[in-house]
Amino acid sequence: MKVILLTHEREVTRLTNTGGKALELFPHWCSRVIWSRVEADDGIVHLLSSNKAAVLFPKPVLSKETGDSMLQTPMEELSLYLNEIPETIIILDATWQEARKMIRQSPYLATASKYALTQGGDSQFNLRRNQIPGGLCTLECIIQLCHSAKMTEEALELEAAYIALNQR
Numbered sequence: 297m298k299v300i301l302l303t304h305e306r307e308v309t310r311l312t313n314t315g316g317k318a319l320e321l322f323p324h325w326c327s328r329v330i331w332s333r334v335e336a337d338d339g340i341v342h343l344l345s346s347n348k349a350a351v352l353f354p355k356p357v358l359s360k361e362t363g364d365s366m367l368q369t370p371m372e373e374l375s376l377y378l379n380e381i382p383e384t385i386i387i388l389d390a391t392w393q394e395a396r397k398m399i400r401q402s403p404y405l406a407t408a409s410k411y412a413l414t415q416g417g418d419s420q421f422n423l424r425r426n427q428i429p430g431g432l433c434t435l436e437c438i439i440q441l442c443h444s445a446k447m448t449e450e451a452l453e454l455e456a457a458y459i460a461l462n463q464r
Contacts, residue, residue, distance in 0.1 A: 297381060297445045299326045299438060300349075302340060302405075304390035304398060314435035315389040317457045322450060326438070328389070333401050340386065341404050349384035350409040352437060353399070377410045381445055385411060389434050413440050435461070 301315045308330065318326045329337050343349035355377055388395040388405075399405050413432070432440070435458045442451035 297325065297441065297447065298384040299441065300340065300343075300384060300386045301326065301328045301389040301434065302331045302337075302351075302386050302398070303328050304331055304388075304394045306394065307390050313389070314433045314458065314461060315387070315438075317435055317461060318438045318454060321453060321457060331388075331390075331398055331402070336402060336404050343384055344386070344404060344408040347409065348382060349386055350378050350382040350411040351399075351405055352385050352387045352441075353395075353410045353412065354431075355410075355412040376408070377412055381441065382409070382411060385441060387434055387437055392431050413437065414444070415440050 299318065301319070303313075303315065307313050307315075315328070319328055329340060331337075340349075344351070355374065386408075388398050390398060435454060439451050439454045439458065442448070442454060
């Protein structure tokens with residue numbers, strides 16, 4: 297498994313950015329590309345068009361009362377979701393508000409294959425406010441991906457780094 301953090305420019309300098317820990321610990325399978333609203337990264341576009349990569353993004357959750365998508369994603373987009381972890385996973389390394397904007401403002405991301413984590417649960421990350429229900433921070437996502445990919449040692453190392461970071 298390879299992980300590419302498609303990082304919002306504002307996220308790079310935030311002290312609360314968790315993706316940097318994965319970059320620091322596992323640079324051989326985790327890398328960073330800075331997202332641009334006006335110019336798509338050719339490497340990311342090529343990976344997504346080759347079907348060897350997918351964007352990590354939660355599946356839409358339907359409201360029982362209205363049948364509406366809680367993430368405001370049209371139902372036809374459910375067909376974009378893969379059942380298995382792809383060779384390369386692209387994580388939108390940003391706040392949830394910024395990540396939604398990245399998807400909306402980048403047609404290549406909006407139409408790309410997606411992968412959603414299957415383990416639920418709310419984030420334990422307490423260094424940022426206004427977390428969405430079920431919305432994990434970048435490092436929590438990578439830890440879950442490592443567990444799913446049977447990369448147990450890496451997951452444990454990342455968990456230890458996450459605990460230390462989260463206790464600041």
